[in-house]
Amino acid sequence: MQQPVDHSVFVPRQYEGFTGQYIAGRWQAGMANHTVLDRNPFDDAVLAELAQASVSDLDRAFDAAKSAHVEWAATPPSERAAVFFRAVAILxxxxxxxxxxxxxxxxxxxxxxxxxxxxxxxxxxxAATMPAAAQGHIIPVDKPGKEARVYKKPVGVVGVISPWNFPLHLSNRSVAPALALGNAVVLKPSNDTPVTGGLLLAKIYEEAGLPPGVLNIVVGSSDIIGDAFSRHPVPRVLTFTGSTPVGRHIARVAGESSLLKRIGLELGGNAPLVVLDDADLEKAVGAALIGRFLHQGQICMSTNRIIVDASLYDRFVEAYTVAAAAVKFGDPNEPDTLVGPLCNDGQVRNVAKCIALARQSGFRECVSGAIEGRVVPPHVFADVRNDSQFARNEIFGPVAPIIRATSEAEALALANDTEFGLSSAVFTRDEARGLAFARRIEAGMTHINDITIHDYPHVMFGGEKNSGLGRFNGKWIVEEFTTDHFISIQR
Known part of the structure; x- marks a missing residue:
């Protein structure tokens, strides 16, 4: 296997030329006769000006992927793996x-x-392990001289629509395994993060030696290319990470395609963090703090509701209030800042409405602060009702609701009383009790004595109920991005 390139002895020239699209290995302007300014959400500085993609650009991207897929799928596993080793060295x-x-x-x-x-x-x-993970089977058949084989092969072309909150990771979480398994990819990043969500990734893979056309990036308005992307006949698998309403729309539009396709949806969440009566209070407070305020709460797995047993409730609220009031917010480039700016003005308006709703509902406001620009300081509300609109919404901002539970049974009922089921957590000193509780939570992922935010590349990721369809990572994503072909032999 080819060894990674050693980049440690020099500092490479910084990437440049983020002006539009990356299609068939060429950097080019989009043809939509519209440009968008990519801005820093903290100080509004212009980072790039990008010419947006048209539907004809989208068609060219999918055509390029379809053409490049055949040769890429036939590339030996070791050569595909080597691309990812080189990408690691570049990172x-x-x-x-x-x-x-x-x-x-x-x-x-x-x-x-x-x-x-x-x-x-x-x-x-x-991803470097995945080219060798696409393994088929030889299966006994109850007939003399008969052999059944199941070959596993790439689906062909994968379409990826990624969000702005963890742009580089949530794009690459689909892109890397799809490429490793022999597929070609067309990626549409969010217009809020076109560089980190797509174009920067293209630069990395290009430098790592990925052949032209295997990865294509289209940057454009969803109003122009969004539905065309979802219903396009070329991609056999479509993955989307984002809100549940948009995910529903994408699934509906994809169903209009002339060819049926597999849909992977990683959608919204309303993650409960449950503190049982025997929990380690200090650890629970720390986990609830990071789980709520990391990246301003703009994570689908963020702790959206903190449910605390009545016996610990007052002590928890007091300790959490002190901890949240001490959280540093403001300039995201300072090393100890935990809460930086929200991504865009729409997010600021949404979070401000959530705060106003909590106040109108009469919930106890323990921590607050004035919104400055796109920076929303940490807010904490106690005595929140689980059936309130405030608690039922995915807040996606640095606002923490705390809910009292009278018993373990009520805590479980409160945790499950939501349309979502992505991530969750429970705190207890009794591991067996925690496991029994975790297995009754209606979610794709539950963490005992830890934060709600976890995404390991080799461990299953996915939700239940309205939090999505399908599974990411490890052997689960191998199944999503490959298809099985049954061939029998009669001797």
Missing amino acids: DARKEEILSWLIRESGSTRIKAGIEWGAVRGGMLE
């Missing part, structure tokens, strides 16, 4: 450059940007 050499883009474009704090860089690096290493 290492360009770490500060990548962190800077994440901070400036997505409003990531330096803390969160480092976590995201590490997640992308881990995803690249996991």
Whole structure:
């Protein structure tokens, strides 16, 4: 197997030329006769000006992927794996450059940007194992001289629509395994993060030696190319990460395609963090703090509701209030800032409405602060009712609702009383009790004595109920991005 390139002895020239699209290995302007300014959400500085994609650009991207797929799928596994080893070396050499883009474009704090860089690096290493993981089977058949074989092969072309909150990671979480398994990809990043969600990833893969056309990036308005992307006949698998309403729309439009396709949806969440009566209070407070305020709460797995047993409730609220009031917010580039700017003005308006709703509902406001620009300071509300609109919504901002539970049974009922079921957590000193509780939570993922935010490249990721369809990571994503072909032999 080819060894990774050693980039440690020099600092590479920074990437440039983010002006539009990456199609068939060429950097080019979009043809929609419309440009968009990519701005820093903290200070509004212009980072790039991008010519948007038209439907004809989208067609060219899918045509390029369809053409490139055949040769890429026939590439030996070791050669495909080597691309990801080289990508890891590039990530290492360009770490500060990548962190800077994440901070400036997505409003990531330096803390969160480092976590995201590490997640992308881990995803690249996991992808390097996948070319050899697409294994078929020979199956006995109850007939003399008969043999049944099941061959596993790439689906062909995968379409990826990614969000702005963890742009580099949530794009690469689909892109890397799809490529590793022999597929070609067309990626549409969010217009809020076109560079970190797509174009920066294209630069990395291009430098790593990925052949032209295997990965294509289209940056454009959803009003122009969104539905065309979802119903396009070329991609056999479509993945989307984002809100539940948009996910429903994409699934509906994809169903209008002339060819049926597989849909993977990672959607909204309303993650409960449950503190039982025997929990370690200090650890529970710390986990609920990070789980709520990391990346301003703009994570689908963020702790959206904190449910605390009545016996610990007052002590928890007091300790959590002190901890939240001490959280540093503001400039995301400062190393100890936990809460930076929200991604865009729409998010600020949505979070401000949530705060106003909590106040109108009469919930106890324990921590607050004035909104400055797109920076919303931490807010904490206690004595929240689980059946209130405030608690039932995915807040997606630095606002923490605390809910009292009279018993373990009520805590479980409160945790499950939501349309969502992505992530969750429970705190208890009794591991067996925690496991029994966790198995009754209606969610795709539950963490005992830990935060609600976890995404490991080799461990299943996915939700239940209105939090999505399908599974990401490890052997689960191998199944999503491959198809089985049954061939029998009669001797």
